[in-house]
Amino acid sequence: MSAQLRSTIVVAALAGILTGGTLGAYMARKNDGIVESARVIAASSATAAFAAEQFRHADPQHAREAVMLQIDLLQQFERIAPSSVHERNLGFAYTRLAMVDEAAGQKADSEVAFQHAKDWFQKVHPENRLTDVQMESFVRHLEKPPADRPPLP
Amino acid sequence: MTSVRSSLLSTVSAGLLAFVLGGSLSYFGAERLTLLYMGPSFSELGHKEGHKLSRVTQSLYGLELSRLLTQSTPVSLQRSVGCLRHIRAGSPPEVAHAIDLQLATDYSALALLEQQANDPSAAASHRQIAASLLQSIGWKDTSEGALDNLAVHYMHKGTKP
Numbered sequence: 001m002s003a004q005l006r007s008t009i010v011v012a013a014l015a016g017i018l019t020g021g022t023l024g025a026y027m028a029r030k031n032d033g034i035v036e037s038a039r040v041i042a043a044s045s046a047t048a049a050f051a052a053e054q055f056r057h058a059d060p061q062h063a064r065e066a067v068m069l070q071i072d073l074l075q076q077f078e079r080i081a082p083s084s085v086h087e088r089n090l091g092f093a094y095t096r097l098a099m100v101d102e103a104a105g106q107k108a109d110s111e112v113a114f115q116h117a118k119d120w121f122q123k124v125h126p127e128n129r130l131t132d133v134q135m136e137s138f139v140r141h142l143e144k145p146p147a148d149r150p151p152l153p
Numbered sequence: 154m155t156s157v158r159s160s161l162l163s164t165v166s167a168g169l170l171a172f173v174l175g176g177s178l179s180y181f182g183a184e185r186l187t188l189l190y191m192g193p194s195f196s197e198l199g200h201k202e203g204h205k206l207s208r209v210t211q212s213l214y215g216l217e218l219s220r221l222l223t224q225s226t227p228v229s230l231q232r233s234v235g236c237l238r239h240i241r242a243g244s245p246p247e248v249a250h251a252i253d254l255q256l257a258t259d260y261s262a263l264a265l266l267e268q269q270a271n272d273p274s275a276a277a278s279h280r281q282i283a284a285s286l287l288q289s290i291g292w293k294d295t296s297e298g299a300l301d302n303l304a305v306h307y308m309h310k311g312t313k314p
Binding site for chain 2: 005018022024061069079
């Protein structure tokens with residue numbers, strides 16, 4: 001092998017290692033972020049659907065467990081990356097918890113949950129102060145299939 | 154002249170090959186090392202909590218994918234049941250009930266299709282599994298009508314169960 005060929009191979013390999021390494025590190029960070037976001041969206045959606053279904057069909061204890069799973073996850077997501085989406089979803093989740101507690105005859109717990117719901121909605125819409133009835137009607141409205149939803153007042 | 158051209162061509166080819174080989178090895182190595190260095194997802198919460206949240210979201214991601222990709226055919230529903238059982242086996246206990254609801258939905262849908270295909274014994278067997286799963290997650294009504302309703306909602310409206 002000639003000296004010229006050897007030095008070409010060494011220089012080209014070094015250039016390849018440098019380029020590949022930079023690109024590999026960049027893509028790993030980018031893909032990890034995409035996968036993490038997809039998991040957050042999927043987990044939020046899955047727990048919201050589960051809580052809604054359990055609220056409709058299960059006994060109060062299981063319905064409460066389902067909505068607590070949703071709240072627990074959303075609070076962790078909010079700690080990692082605060083977002084108005086999580087805050088609004090927490091407002092809806094606490095409203096559902098209040099409705100579950102109300103249906104189970106736990107009036108005091110229901111009032112506490114409604115207060116949490118108001119606090120979360122207040123973060124997203126500081127100018128609006130929602131009533132318990134309004135929050136409850138939002139949750140019931142969202143549970144209907146889009147085609148069956150009457151317009152909100 | 155020909156020998157100079159041939160020498161130039163072999164030098165360029167060797168250089169390209171070295172670039173591609175070095176680049177590929179380095180790309181995969183750097184990707185793995187970066188992921189290792191970054192640690193598990195949600196590491197902002199600390200190692201233990203981040204790891205737990207990572208497992209929970211991983212299971213729910215699988216559940217959501219299964220719901221989105223499953224079609225209203227026996228083969229697809231059977232495949233979904235297999236996937237969900239696999240996900241459930243490795244999932245943290247707090248998400249087990251959410252997976253059970255989807256399993257019950259898939260079994261109800263299977264039962265409905267089998268009923269329509271004049272296979273009442275298979276339909277009865279799958280309905281029984283669905284009912285027992287729903288009872289375990291606190292459902293008040295696990296009658297045949299309730300199961301069919303769950304299946305119809307899932308299969309025809311494309312809505313969540």
